[in-house]
Amino acid sequence: MSPPIVFYDIPSTLPNKSWSPNTLKTKYALNFKNIPFKIVWVEYPDIERVSKEIGAPPTSNKPDGRPHYTLPMIHDPSTGAVISDSSNIAAYLDATYPDTPRLLPEGTFGLFRAFEAAASALLTPVYPWALPASHSFLNPPSQDYFRSTREKSLGKTLEALVPTGEEGAAAWANFKAGFGKMDEWVRASGTGATYFMDKTPSYADIWIAGYVLWLKLVLPDKWEDMKTWHDGRWATLLRNMEKYEGVPE
Known part of the structure; x- marks a missing residue:
């Protein structure tokens, strides 16, 4: 059995901790495709450090040109891939797990x-x-x-x-x-x-x-x-x- 995908999310004081619209998209997507995952909670000040540690790419640049790192991101132990940005994650999941329900119809x-x-x-x-x-x-x-x-x-x-x-x-x-x-x-x-x-x-x-x-x-x-x-x-x-x-x- 393949190891679960590691999904990085931002915690809150709400009962289920998840709250961010962007990370909620990835949680929905993983469950929709019935792909096992586990959550690693990362506070905002630690996102850049954790992203660099696992080799996640930045999702944009800050106004001064420095790379900007955001969540969600995933690490797939089965392939070694590290993907950031919820939409890129969705495309990756479809490409890597084609036998699960598609998130995006092919070519769209x-x-x-x-x-x-x-x-x-x-x-x-x-x-x-x-x-x-x-x-x-x-x-x-x-x-x-x-x-x-x-x-x-x-x-x-x-x-x-x-x-x-x-x-x-x-x-x-x-x-x-x-x-x-x-x-x-x-x-x-x-x-x-x-x-x-x-x-x-x-x-x-x-x-x-x-x-x-x-x-x-x-x-x-x-x-x-x-x-x-x-x-x-x-x-x-x-x-x-x-x-x-x-x-x-």
Whole structure:
């Protein structure tokens, strides 16, 4: 029996520890494909060190040009591969474990990248709420890192990000409209479509589910509104994905 994949995730004080939309995508993907894995928890300040230790590639560059390391990443002992970035991980899992359910239909990774870019733009209005809320659930070492790096990048405190009053109402309406666009994409696949590929779940659905679960976890009050949107589509998505949230024994 092959050794389990090592999946690197960021812990929190939430009951199941997992919270990050990006790492949730990889947890969903591994479970969807029924690939055994174990989790190694890494606090934010340790991500760069751990990435370098196991030979993980950076996922981007910092403003000053230095490499930027992020989670999720996986180490597959069966092949020796170390992969970072949730979408690259999904492509690797499909290529390396072809006898498991596919995340991305063959030949569609480029199309998925286009979807990813479009969907990411629709998610931006929620960050002023979700970033401060996420910070509150992190462990102290990660809290300090998260606050300092985000505030330096954004030029304001996390608390100052949160929109209120008419500004907040407009921003939330804009965010809802973005999910309305994604609802249109699903409905375009057919009457009564559940997923972006009608009745067949794919990595596009997992990708969105990672964000929806994140918002449910860190913004429970906002989730009470969001779960009613578009005939309850997003609550239904999480119910359908719930079986992929756990960790193998």
